Amino acid sequence: MSLNILVVGAGLAGPALASLLQRSSITSAHHITVVERNPSLRTAGQQIDIKAQGIPILKKMNLLKTMRQHCVAETGFEFLDKNDNMIAQFGVNPVDKRGFGLTSEYEIMRGDMVKVLYDDSLSQRAEVEKEQSQSTRGSLTYEFDKSIETLEQSASHAEVTFSDGQRKRYDLVVAADGQASRTRRLAFGKEISDASFRSMGLHTGYFDVPRLPNENSVARGHSAQQRLFITRPSGRPVTGVYIFTKKDFEGLRGSYDQSIEKQKEIWIRNLDGLEWQKERFAEGIRNCTDFYAHEQGQVRMEKLYKGRVVLLGDSGYCPSPFTGLGTTSALIGAYVLAGELARNGTNVDAALENYQKLAKPPVTALQHLPTENMGFLFPSSRLGVWVLSSVMRAIYKLGIDKMMPDIMDSAGGTKWSLPEYPEMKFNADEPST
Ligand SMILES: Cc1cc2nc3c(=O)[nH]c(=O)nc-3n(C[C@H](O)[C@H](O)[C@H](O)COP(=O)(O)OP(=O)(O)OC[C@H]3O[C@@H](n4cnc5c(N)ncnc54)[C@H](O)[C@@H]3O)c2cc1C
Incomplete structure (x- = not known):
């Protein structure tokens, strides 16, 4: 059985996850929609670093060489x-x-990295479409100029209303919408969400x-x-x-x-x-x-998921650009979340529990400031x-x-x-x- 997955945000974490989900027969059978608030891929930003575990993850994805070329x-x-x-x-x-x-050592313009990950998710998708029959291959769709307005949850799904008035039901919603994540606020409530930001x-x-x-x-x-x-x-x-x-x-x-x-x-x-x-x-x-421009700070969420909404990248554990580790954290999160979804099939609850257990310690450690x-x-x-x-x-x-x-x-x-x-x-x- 395939899942309907919504990823909110096509920054770094969203496309990285979309690409990683194409790399197993289980997760590439899912129907994945990535919505981005910006009218096109948002490539603004200055230099970002790739460090620590970000290196072996990109190497596994066969992207380290390409990133190196963009350094x-x-x-x-x-x-x-x-x-x-x-x-x-x-x-x-x-x-x-x-x-x-x-x-x-690996310093790259944010826009170049976003583009490499976005392009890679589409190439990985093209490979899946070549290799798998229509009935088992799922889909990957990017929709720009669109964000979510409301979110309601039951035990097994989340119901979302979009800025264009559409209403849809998903088995999993991934909040990859950055430090000021609206999805986090909708899922966890304003109080918890605001308190998670340490200016x-x-x-x-x-x-x-x-x-x-x-x-x-x-x-x-x-x-x-x-x-x-x-x-x-x-x-x-x-x-x-x-x-x-x-x-x-x-x-x-x-x-x-x-x-x-x-x-x-x-x-x-x-x-x-x-x-x-x-x-x-x-x-x-x-x-x-x-x-x-933005306010510098860290996002510290104790729990990385609630029901069928999971936090990925800056929305859950922004370490602040002062650490130079935001990219690395987002890649660790995307890798573990995709891996757990591949391992646990349609048991989303088990995948999220393991994501919390495995990804939380390293992304918390990376928030350490000198x-x-x-x-x-x-x-x-x-x-x-x-x-x-x-x-x-x-x-x-x-x-x-x-x-x-x-x-x-x-x-x-x-x-x-x-x-x-x-x-x-x-x-x-x-x-x-
Ligand atoms: C424009 C921009 C410039 C940046 N420049 C730098 C920099 O120079 N140096 C640095 O260290 N870090 C920078 N960052 C932060 C850095 O990209 C992240 O720390 C890190 O890469 C983790 O990425 P992320 O995908 O979790 O978040 P982000 O890269 O912030 O991506 C979040 C994405 O979600 C989209 N989004 C936000 N809200 C919604 C919504 N409601 N609905 C749909 N989509 C939404 C945003 O437009 C963005 O594309 C920048 C972020 C942005 C958005």
């Missing part, structure tokens, strides 16, 4: 003062290490600006009062800009439900007093088409900026960043091994790099 050309990070004088310089972090440097008291804006002739493969950072600015050219024709702000300026917290134009106005006001690239950033925000308090990166006075610069210089001069522990050790001591799923077909031949 950006970033060779390190320099911390600069307002006159562009170098204060400190850090290199590239190996896959299994944290470090003071920004760059990981870091920080907001981040991301956008591209035209690249300057003197920008090479090195990322640059600058600290101003309560704000951190980072530029990342990374061998692309444009330069990615990140603005991290702790400054509690007018209207920011409530701005995420407003139009992008309104959000841009607020972020331009946040450049007041900046003495490094201010005009460039203001013009960049005004003119860019890819502006994205420090809960990122405040030291956002000094509020000129003196504070000077102290931060001096600390950065000392770390650089003494080489302290090279002594950072490996990711899984610092994340609770678990050297977590991927569960094996012989029920799924993987290509074991791909070389590791």
